[in-house]
Amino acid sequence: MSVFRLLASRILFSALTLLLVSILIFLILEALPGDVATRILGRDATAKALEVLRSQLHLDQPALVRYFQWLGDFVRGDLGVSIATGRPIGDVLGPRIVNTLLLSLFAFAIYLVLALVPAIIQATNRGKAVDNILSVITLVLLSLPDFLLATMLLFLFAVAVPILPALATISEASTWLETLRAMVLPAVTLAIMMAVYAIRVLRDSLIEVLRSDYVRLAELKGLRPRAVLFRHALPNAIVPALNVTALNLGFLIGGVVIVERVFSYPGFGTLLIDALQLRDIPLIKATVMISAAVYVAANLVADVLAVLLQPRLRTSR
Amino acid sequence: MTMITSNPARQLFRFNAGYWRATPGPFKVGAIILAAHALFAVIGTFWTPYGFAEMGAGLPLSGASWQHPMGLDQIGRDVFSRFMHGAHIVLLLAFAGTMLGMVAGTTLGLISGYVGGWFDEITQRIVEAMISIPFLALALVMIIAAGPTLAGEPVLIVFVVGLVYAPRITRIARAAAMEIATREYVAVAELRGEGTWSIVFREILPNAANVLLVEFSLRLSYAPILIGALGFLGFGIRPPTPEWGLMISENRNLLIASPVTVFGPGLGLASLVIGFNLFTDGLSRMLGQRPVMGA
Numbered sequence: 001m002s003v004f005r006l007l008a009s010r011i012l013f014s015a016l017t018l019l020l021v022s023i024l025i026f027l028i029l030e031a032l033p034g035d036v037a038t039r040i041l042g043r044d045a046t047a048k049a050l051e052v053l054r055s056q057l058h059l060d061q062p063a064l065v066r067y068f069q070w071l072g073d074f075v076r077g078d079l080g081v082s083i084a085t086g087r088p089i090g091d092v093l094g095p096r097i098v099n100t101l102l103l104s105l106f107a108f109a110i111y112l113v114l115a116l117v118p119a120i121i122q123a124t125n126r127g128k129a130v131d132n133i134l135s136v137i138t139l140v141l142l143s144l145p146d147f148l149l150a151t152m153l154l155f156l157f158a159v160a161v162p163i164l165p166a167l168a169t170i171s172e173a174s175t176w177l178e179t180l181r182a183m184v185l186p187a188v189t190l191a192i193m194m195a196v197y198a199i200r201v202l203r204d205s206l207i208e209v210l211r212s213d214y215v216r217l218a219e220l221k222g223l224r225p226r227a228v229l230f231r232h233a234l235p236n237a238i239v240p241a242l243n244v245t246a247l248n249l250g251f252l253i254g255g256v257v258i259v260e261r262v263f264s265y266p267g268f269g270t271l272l273i274d275a276l277q278l279r280d281i282p283l284i285k286a287t288v289m290i291s292a293a294v295y296v297a298a299n300l301v302a303d304v305l306a307v308l309l310q311p312r313l314r315t316s317r
Numbered sequence: 318m319t320m321i322t323s324n325p326a327r328q329l330f331r332f333n334a335g336y337w338r339a340t341p342g343p344f345k346v347g348a349i350i351l352a353a354h355a356l357f358a359v360i361g362t363f364w365t366p367y368g369f370a371e372m373g374a375g376l377p378l379s380g381a382s383w384q385h386p387m388g389l390d391q392i393g394r395d396v397f398s399r400f401m402h403g404a405h406i407v408l409l410l411a412f413a414g415t416m417l418g419m420v421a422g423t424t425l426g427l428i429s430g431y432v433g434g435w436f437d438e439i440t441q442r443i444v445e446a447m448i449s450i451p452f453l454a455l456a457l458v459m460i461i462a463a464g465p466t467l468a469g470e471p472v473l474i475v476f477v478v479g480l481v482y483a484p485r486i487t488r489i490a491r492a493a494a495m496e497i498a499t500r501e502y503v504a505v506a507e508l509r510g511e512g513t514w515s516i517v518f519r520e521i522l523p524n525a526a527n528v529l530l531v532e533f534s535l536r537l538s539y540a541p542i543l544i545g546a547l548g549f550l551g552f553g554i555r556p557p558t559p560e561w562g563l564m565i566s567e568n569r570n571l572l573i574a575s576p577v578t579v580f581g582p583g584l585g586l587a588s589l590v591i592g593f594n595l596f597t598d599g600l601s602r603m604l605g606q607r608p609v610m611g612a
Contacts, residue, residue: 013445020446031462139598143590145542147549147562148583151569155580159573254453258546273550276457288458292449 003307010303014296021292022074026067029281074289080282084275089286092271097290099170100256100267103190106183107252110191111198115241118195119202120229123237126207134199142196146255150189150262157185168265186263190255194248201244206237239309246302250295344599350592358408361401369402370394370557378575387581390568396578400585403559407589410471410560411540414478419533422483426490427517427525431498440487447484453546456481460552469555474544481543482536489532493525500524527604534600538593545586561586 053059059066073080079089118138122131141149158166168182209215210233218228257269264270268287275283337345366384375385377393387396429440447455456477460468467473497503498521506520545562547553554560556567561582568578 016442017445017449020442021449024443024446024450025458028458028462032464139594140587140591143538143594144587145545145549145562145590147546148565148587151565151572151579151583155572155576159576250451254451257451257453258549261550272454272457276461276552279461284458284461288450288454291451291454295449295451 006307007304010300014300017296018289018293021296022071022289023067025285025288025292026063026070029285030063032279032281070285074286079286082275082280082283084278084280084283089283092283093268093286093290096266096268096271099265100260100269102179103183103187103260103265103267104252104256106180106187107190107194110187111194111248114191114195115198115202119199119206120234122199122203123206123210124229138196138199141192146189146193146258147262149192150186150259153185153189154262166263168260168263170266182263183265186259186265189259189262190252193255194245194251197248197251198241198244202237202241205240206233209233209237212236235309239306242302242306242309246299249298253291253294341599341602343595344603347592347595347597347599350588351596354404354408354589354592357401358404361403362405365395365398365401367395367398369399369559371398378571378578380575381577381581388575388577390575390578391571396564396568396581399559399564400561400582403561403564403582404585406471406554406558407541407544407561407586410474410478410544410554411537413475414544415482415533415537415540417475417479418482418486418536419529421479422486423490423522423529425483426487427494427521428513429487430491430494431517431521432513433495437491441491444484444487448488452481452543456543456547457550457552460547469553471554474547474553477547478540478543482540486529486532486536489528490525493528494521497521497524527606531597531601531604531606534593534597538590538597541586541589541593 061069070080077090079093081087082089082092085092118134122134125131144152154166157164164185165182168186170179170182174182215228215233218232219225223231256267257272259265260267260269261273268291272284272287272291274280275287340348371394373393375389375393375395377389377391379385379389381388385395385397387400390396390399425440429437450458459477459480460473463473494517503516503520506516511519541561544553544560545565548560548562548564549566551566553563556563564582565579565586568575568582571578
């Protein structure tokens with residue numbers, strides 16, 4: 001029962017957070033100088049035309065009314081019309097989100113391997129040369145800005161040793177294999193950027209778990225080391241890393257902007273940058289709101305998973 | 318002999334040397350890297366081999382040579398001179414932005430953690446909302462909202478870094494304040510009749526210093542990356558100011574013709590962040606804090 005209440009309150013707080021995000025975004029963009037109607041119609045537009053457009057966009061109404069209108073439309077799934085292209089934002093966003101989702105899933109799969117394998121190697125060889133070398137590599141990668149890492153990988157695998165395409169410009173005409181090949185470099189960049197954060201946490205928590213009594217007991221009752229590691233130690237060591245993974249999802253949304261930009265991948269991130277460059281306010285609002293919603297949802301899922309995976313947390317409240 | 322050992326200057330020096338030897342390895346390496354960067358930045362402020370905006374310093378795209386260790390860009394500007402001149406810009410922006418975030422975040426966080434109640438509740442909800450917006454998106458939206466007159470100005474970048482950092486620092490400061498608020502000396506101060514401000518800044522702040530120092534160092538490590546990313550995306554400092562992220566972005570289409578123009582500044586930026594990270598790692602170990610990862 002208490003689990004239920006805990007989950008309900010978490011969900012409620014997430015909704016409240018998103019409501020505040022919407023107010024924040026609205027307020028920040030309200031400060032944007034310049035008249036939207038003039039921007040759409042150009043400087044030569046007649047006063048009459050400007051007025052008509054303003055009333056069409058509800059710009060003649062007070063900010064409070066416009067906020068609730070926008071919020072109401074947004075919640076009902078009507079994201080409005082992009083100023084730059086004149087197309088409904090839902091139509092513009094849809095394919096971009098699918099592309100980014102594909103890229104993120106690919107990156108996430110690589111991330112799991114890139115985070116788990118070094119952490120396991122380090123924890124089981126603690127203090128040895130392998131551990132130290134991997135620590136140094138992790139630290140160096142942690143210090144590399146994402147745009148630099150992306151550029152380096154691009155240089156290595158598309159210019160110096162041209163085995164992968166430099167531009168990830170996929171379209172509906174591309175075959176599955178082409179799409180996959182195009183996604184390798186951006187996905188690997190994202191995966192490395194996320195993994196370096198998780199490796200350290202995983203390593204430390206795995207070392208802690210490996211020293212615990214139940215792992216010793218499992219060893220003493222004669223289980224094979226592999227069984228001890230994968231059945232007893234790893235599941236318990238993963239819980240602290242869950243939080244990092246949720247944080248990483250937040251990073252992924254930001255990182256996607258840079259990485260997609262470097263490889264010209266037609267995803268959500270490039271759309272956000274385009275919207276910002278064109279001062280396309282409805283599109284900016286929609287993209288930022290969605291990215292915040294993804295972050296909040298990821299944290300919610302991580303919280304719930306942490307509760308479900310760790311009995312101690314279940315009874316704490 | 319006794320004269321020499323009792324010489325105050327000498328004692329101070331020996332004290333420092335002993336202190337230095339006792340610091341953890343990462344701290345030493347980090348401090349040396351950072352000192353080298355600081356020295357480089359100071360020299361670069363006053364002297365560079367060529368002017369940072371001087372076109373025709375040599376043959377464009379002629380690659381690395383002794384005269385031009387980082388090569389020349391498309392319009393014949395010496396990349397090393399630009400890199401050198403940019404060093405103090407990157408350091409100053411990172412430091413000022415982080416400092417602003419620290420002052421705002423610490424003040425808000427400590428008060429919110431100590432006072433509690435509805436003030437804390439409201440602050441936390443706003444902080445939560447600001448953290449939910451991916452920091453790069455938040456920074457970019459704020460830059461757009463500032464409008465064209467402020468675009469590309471250093472003040473705007475400092476302000477944006479500060480605003481992106483403040484909610485994250487608020488969270489850390491609040492947690493520290495809540496823990497410290499339960500200690501006896503705070504209760505004693507309350508009984509003495511000290512005011513809220515006095516308790517927050519005289520009793521809690523000095524005792525939260527370790528946590529905040531590590532947090533400052535951690536945020537400072539990430540600031541050059543954030544500023545570089547803004548420059549890289551074309552929303553940072555206005556050209557021709559040689560901010561490193563902007564330089565990497567400018568020279569990126571020369572990647573095939575002259576890769577050194579990208580990797581020179583890239584190496585500089587990476588080494589700076591490595592220095593900061595090692596320094597933070599060592600500092601947190603020295604102060605008995607666990608380094609907190611994640612942006």
